[in-house]
Amino acid sequence: MTTPLRFGTLGTEGSNHSMIVRKYIAFRKLEDAEIVLYTDFREAFEALVAGDLDFILQVSVHPSHTEMSARYVHRVHVVDTFIAPSKSLAIISRTDVEQPRSIAFQPATKHYADLSAWPRQIDEVSIMTVAEGLQAGRFDSGITSVELVEQAPDRFRIDQLFGPITDVWVLFGRKPLDIRSLSAWPDAPVCRYFHE
Structure with a gap:
């Protein structure tokens, strides 16, 4: 039996972060995933580094996003991004x-x-x-x-x-992806504007 994936994000229950992480988990069809809510992202990132979490979801406009990305740059890695409305x-x-x-x-x-x-x-x-x-x-x-x-x-x-409000959301994990060039959504909705 495998252990369920554990996603951390900012809480309380009902916040935009908790709503979006649930939508993301459903979109990725990770039915058994668990969600842990934190009142501070630093505590969540420490839990990810310690192995208590598998992933953290953070909106890119959160005031701590730049600090968390830089502070944990060698221990935590961006593994997915997407856009979603609040x-x-x-x-x-x-x-x-x-x-x-x-x-x-x-x-x-x-x-x-x-x-x-x-x-x-x-x-x-x-x-x-x-x-x-x-x-x-x-x-x-x-x-x-x-x-x-x-x-x-x-x-x-x-x-x-x-x-x-439509924002960019960033998923962090402990293992880096093997990405050697641009990785983007091939049929993103913006593509229709490029050809009008």
Whole structure:
């Protein structure tokens, strides 16, 4: 009996990372794969190096992506990349706050809009912890999934809709691939633009 492959990524459950890793595993038909969620990518990369994980999935716009890629360059290797859309995102505010003063965001989403109207800006682990903080009343606004408004339209409103954001996702593993030239998707959707 073989051991299931273990994929690590950023959590909590319901985050874009956890959603995309599940879609990737389904796309690759790895039904028995296990998912381990981390609140910090450094901890995940250390687990990969130690052999506790087989792969890590990270969105390329995550603030730690460059650091992790460089810090672990000789021990961790890019083994796959793909593009995928996130959940539909928005700046969401509590309806009981007329003039929001605080906003929370996962750092990768910070530059989606001009946030200068919010004097207090808070980094959070994921879009899900942003939603949890809004529900608990810890801040007035947040960049998170529109699911929050769909679940409680009387408590939350959309101030600025971004929709799904399409990003590049990178899969890391411990074994390097034998790639000696460009490796790209031969029939990528962009190809239709090249011949128009």
